[in-house]
Amino acid sequence: MNKVAQMLKKVGAAFGAGCASIFRAFPRGAKGVKLASALMLLLLLGLGGLGWYWSREPLAFDVRASPALFKSTQGRNVVTGSVTTATLIQVGETLLDKPGGYLSNDRTPPSIFLDNMPNWEFGVLVQVRDLTRSLRNDLSRSRTQSLENPSLAAAEPLFNYDNNSWVLPASESQYREALSHLHTYIQGLSQQQNPDTQFYARADNLRDYLTIVEKRLGGLSQRLSASVGPTRVNIDLAGDPNAGQSTRPAVTRGHKTPWLELDDVFYEARGSTWALIHFLKAIEVDFADVLEDKNAKALLQQIILELEATQQPVWSPMILNGNGFGFFANHSLVMASYISRANAALIDMRALLTDG
Template identity: 40%
Template sequence: MALTQKGAARRRKRIEELERPAYGWIWKPLFTLLVLYLVVCVGLGIWWSRTPAPFDVEQAVVDQRGTAVQAPASRGAVTVAGLMTLVETLLEKPGGYLRNDIAPPGVWLDNMPAWELGVLAQARRLSVALPAMEQSDLPVLGDVQQRLAGDSGDWLYPSTEQRLQRALEGLDGYLKALGEGGEAAFGDGGQGVAAWLEALARSLDDLGLRLSASIGTRAELRDLDIDAEALPARTPWYRVDDVFFEARGQAWAMLHLLRAVQRDQADMLAEAGLAGRWEALVAELELSQRRLWSPMVLNGSGFGLFANHSLVLANHMIRARDLSRSLAGELAAAEQEADADRAAPVEPAPDAEPEAPAGETDAVETTETGSAGEADGEIPAYDQAEVADGAADAGEPTGSADGEGVAAAEPAAEAEAEAAPATGDSPEDEAAGGEAAVDEAAEDEAVGDGAAVEAPRE
């Protein structure tokens, strides 16, 4: 009996322990779930923090135009397609747009949101430059600029993702306007490219200064073209990686946009002799995208144990800045020269004397030749036969003074009559005019030669 009571007491005690957990066993599965959640978040954070792969700008045109790719497009289609692909990358990369996340794991990340800010900054800068590159004034470009210029951290309506999607819709409509028969097109002379390159140079200069501000001593900047007095305050250690990845994001976006503009303005760059320097600028930005093997951004110095990643990237930014400024200056000078040529007044060509028909020209030359010979008191050889024939028909000797005067005057009068332009008069008027011309020519010749002697009176 006693054994039975003891066994029942043990069973009741075990049941009470199960119903009232005195040892906290129920927290073990909760702790296990929490650990699994953290592991998943860390894995997603590592995956989402990977920089997207570069894309081909020519393939981007095919993807963005879709079925319309078979039809030719105007100048500027590659640039617009590249800008659209940049915005799509922000929305469609692993994790989507992370800068405005308010929940884990996105809220714990800082490298990729900083990279997104850099890409968005260059997308905004190109949207500002597009109206200057475009020949016509389309309102859609202003709408795209406004939608890209919103706060990058908005998560309430309208969120940043919604504004970026609307900007994509506007760019898609503009890309269709660049198609065959559309009303949009970039200028043939590279209008607006120089101003855009100058804006890139200012961005690169600012990035170089911010990256250089991460080091402690200014003496390490003596080998770089950086004004130590212009540096901002030293970057805190927990912000060094944010500045680094923002610079990488801007360089990544510049790299693709420069390639796109190069495709659209290839003829202009070749004519200006700037294709080589443009390639050098692209190559310098490609070097800034090399893989970072360290798990974190190091901020060492000199030839110490740890490298200084920010200073290495600043070196690339400064060299790219110099190349961008050089290209902007050359293109601005070429654009000003082209504008001056277009504005210069065109001098009219001197009026050429009208050419007379062949028959009239021969008649004038004949008249001039005959007049010159007559002024010397001689009859040209080609008129002597006519003089002889005229004298024979008149029944007078060819050697008389009156015969010579009249015979010499007739060929000149006939030549002048042939050289004179037709006035549309009747045949009778023309005959009267010819007789008057013969009489005047006879009188002039008699006076000029002095050879015509008055006949003696009988």
């Protein structure tokens, strides 16, 4: 918080100095003041309009007809794994090429005053990292003794680069390099002369990825619910009488999200679920036979519907934090409700993939 305050102080000082120089450029007197004031008003309106435009969330796209899929499979057949990998690429390119570009590491107005979109970007980035890691460790490998794909081995650490670096190197340059490695991987999938580049649509691979997703959604649900500071019984060691942990656990836990961070968590959840919707739709295509065999397709579609509800327009000018059944809404709890329902269905689906 101190670093943020210092940064805002410097930006405010620079902005004030700029305003003073503009005023000095005009002739003294009432007419000059009016002209300078009008110019400053137009500048503020322009920055505000640009900030509003850059804060608009990207629309969803069709995973079966994404530009990344068309580009990577042009002149080649769409094979198992093409849709999932192309969707990962398209989500990554959307993160970098949406209006305003990648804003999380910007240091100039109006980006520096925006926080909703940078948090949305971080939510998307976390899901991109998870799927890339799963591609590298599970989806592209037949068994534990198999060799990892070199393109995915290069892409995964690049996506894990600091999301807030603005120079030497900038975050965008690392992520674009990672996307170039993913393009190399997807182009190799459909080449018959390249049998080492594979995507294995197996039930155990999908189950391992859904385990990661399940934990991400559970964590988001807990953070969103903390908007009202609920008290929770400590169940960390429940179910194992011989379990232990490094420090003595408290009997109950209570944590409330600070008021100024409510919208941060909310928009991070929006970004995370936006990306996950596309990934699950792609999985529905590439894992179609597995889902039919396990009778899990309807459950996956229900999960997608629950997550799509999180993308409904927010009509309020700010994220409200009403108390439970109080007079005002609590947007965080509404979001947590949809995510919790999707997470519960994910748990059922993972059980189906194991025992179905």
